[in-house]
Amino acid sequence: MATTNLNISVIDKCMMRQSEAASYSGLPVEHFKATCPVRPVELKQDTLLWDRKDIDDWIENVKSGAVSDTREDILDRL
Template sequence: MATTNLNISVTNKRMLKRSEAASYTGLAVKHFQMACPVRPVELKQGSLLWDRHDLDLWIDDVKSGSVTDTRESILDRL
C-alpha cells in the first residue's frame, strides 16, 4: 500500500472583510453592522477591513459586562 504525505499550512488572516468579520463573531452581516462598535480600517482605498484583534477586544468587553451602550454610542453606529 502506497503512502502519501500532505503538508498543509494554514495562516489566519488578521484583517477581515465585513462578511468574514460577521462570521468570525457568529453574527449575521446585518446584525453585525448594527451591533459592532469596532471601526473598520481602510488599508486600500474602497476596501474596509476589520481587525481580528479589535473584534476580540470587543467580544471580551461584552463577556465581562463592561460594554454599556449609551444613546450617543448607538446613534454613532447608525
Template sequence: MPTTNLNISVIDKRMLKQSEAASYAGLPVRHFKATCPVRPVELKQGMQLWDRRDLDLWIDDVKSGAVTETRDTILGRL
C-alpha cells in the same frame, strides 16, 4: 504499499471583510453593522477590513460586561 505525506499550511486571515467579521462574531451582517463598535481599517482605498484582534477584544469586553451601550450610541454609529 507506498505512503504519501501531505503537508498543508493554513494561514488564518487577520483582516476580515464585513461579512467575514460578522460571521466571526456569530452575527448577521445587519446586526453586526448596528452593534459592533470596532472601526474598520482601510488598507487599500475603498476596502474596509476589520482586525480579528480588535473583534476579539470587543467580544471579550461584552463577555465581561464592560460594554454597556445605549440605544443612542448605537444609532450614532449608523
C-alpha cells in the same frame, strides 16, 4: 501499500471584510453593523477591513460585562 504525506499550512487572516468579520463573530451582517463598535481600517482605497484582534477584544469585553452601549450609541454607528 504506498503512503502519502500531505502538508497543509493555514494562515489566519488578520484583517477581514465586513461579511467575514460578522461571520467570525457569529452575527448576521446587519446585526454586526448595528452593534459592533470596532472601527474598520481602510488599507486600500474603498476597502474597509476589520482587525481580528479588535473583534476578539470587543467580544471579550462583552463577555466580561464591560460593554454597555446605549441605543443612541448603536444608532450613531449606523
